[in-house]
Amino acid sequence: MKRALYGEDHAAYRESVRSFLTRIYDPQADDVRTGKGLPRSFWLEAGRHDLLGLEVPEAYSGADAGDYRFNAVLIEELARVNAALASSVSIHCDVVAPYLVELTTDEQKQRWLPGVCSGEMLTAIGMTEPGGGSDLANLKTTATADGDSWIISGAKTFITNGYSADLVVIAARTSPEKKARGITLFGVDTSLEGFSRGHKLDKVGQDEADTSELFLDNVRVSGADVIGELDQGFIHMMSFLPQERLGCAVSNIAHASQILTETIAYCHERKAFGEAIGSFQHNKFLLADLTTRIEVTQAFVDRCIEAHADGDLTPIDAAKAKWWTADVQNQVIDHCVQLHGGYGYMNEYRVARAWRDARVSRIWAGSNEIMKELIGRDLGF
Structure with missing residues (x-):
């Protein structure tokens, strides 16, 4: 199903981000994993490619995209590579940057934002x-x-x-x-x-x-x-949390979708009893279920992205998107591990690392239980 929220400019930006990740990140992926963190060289390259200042005005060296959908494209492409990459970069440019753009004085903007955009000041x-x-x-x-x-x-x-x-x-x-x-x-x-x-x-x-x-x-x-x-810090934090939670939702569903896509390919290639394992009825029905679950969830997240781009996303809808996508992500990737069999439990296999990566999404940015509490209060309880 074609996603209606993105236009030609977003598609072009997506290709740019993919190209950047293929050239800059992929060759050092193993080193980043063993080093437990992105090297400063990655951040500087991301800055040179205008990936870190989408919400920052041009006067402070930002890209001033003026459209949250570009943020969503960036997070999706990062999450398809791995969830940790999405969390690190989005904290810097999708979570912290809005605080520095919306709440600071001109002197503070001059002091902080150019470095944020260039990757010289990590946040x-x-x-x-x-x-x-x-x-x-x-x-x-x-x-x-x-x-x-x-x-x-x-x-x-x-x-x-x-x-x-x-x-x-x-x-x-x-x-x-x-x-x-x-x-x-x-x-x-x-x-x-x-x-x-x-x-x-x-x-x-x-x-x-x-x-x-x-x-x-x-x-x-x-x-x-x-x-x-x-x-007024608590009020400020509450006002920015919907975007943080939406960013989590965007990452969650993109990450799960990519791992499912790779698992479907594996189910075509992997043979058991002389047939592709995806052709067995249980696996075929399971993959049909997971694919539908991903696409239906994506439709809700896309609506939330559109609402946020228009300034209409409510904290409650952001909470719904955050907890639901976290649950769906964990359900889908857990099934993907099972479909890989013993290989799915090996850290050298991407699906195993994705399974480990996904678990925290039900805890951070407000636990899923807290999200349900907020939704329940909105229902009058």
């Missing part, structure tokens, strides 16, 4: 804490005023790009008595005294993405590093 976002998980309103990191400065202390964990980031958007509590309404966002330069990182976390999957703990021990930042309004 991450520090929301999740060791004892907090999805409970952003109760974070423990504090920022205390000291003259014209702020002193930040606390810890963050599970931070994608955290090990190599140059700038981290940190959520900290500035007015403890206000609870959720006392949180502020700061742009923290990771070279500052008191800022440190743990080792790269040993994850079950997503080997290509560097993930680490961050520690802030009396890190002094200036008032010029406050992002957005004082004590």
Whole structure:
């Protein structure tokens, strides 16, 4: 079924992204996996190919695409290569970049955005804490005023790009008595005294993405590093979460779709009892089920992409897209592993790595249970 949301410009951009990944990423894929993170050379090449500043105005070295569908194309193509690549790059240019475009002063834009677009300033976002998980309103990191400065202390964990980031958007509590309404966002330069990182976390999957703990021990930042309004950080985060969750949905379904496509090809090639394994009725019916599941889910995600491009995506629809695609992705890839038999359990096979990579999508950007809670509240419960 032809996808109606994309036009000729999007198709041309897709080909450009594919070409870039084939030339720049594919030759170093094994090294990236064993190194547990993208090298800076990749980011610089991505910057040179205008992949990192789709939402950034031209005045700050961005591409200023002005159409979220280009973001979706980029995420889809990254996810088809592997889910970790999509998560690392989208955190930088689809999650953090909007904060820096929408909430910053002109001075901050001049200071940060050109480097974000060129790949010289890698970014991450520090929301999740060791004892907090999805409970952003109760974070423990504090920022205390000291003259014209702020002193930040606390810890963050599970931070994608955290090990190599140059700038981290940190959520900290500035007015403890206000609870959720006392949180502020700061742009923290990771070279500052008191800022440190743990080792790269040993994850079950997503080997290509560097993930680490961050520690802030009396890190002094200036008032010029406050992002957005004082004590409005929680509201700011809530306003940007729909795009983050939609990006997860775009990645989830693209990743699952690619692995299913490769599995169908495998089922044509693999023989058992003298026949292609896809010709056995159980497998044939299963593949028909998985294909339909992917295409129906894709139709909903496409509608969400269109709505977001038009400024109409609701937080509830983003939550629906995030949890549903995460579940579908895990269901589909699990079946793909089964169809590969023993080979599906070998890390040298892409389907096994994809299976490991997919599991976290039901946890991050708000767990699937939290997404259902939000949808349930919207139903009046």
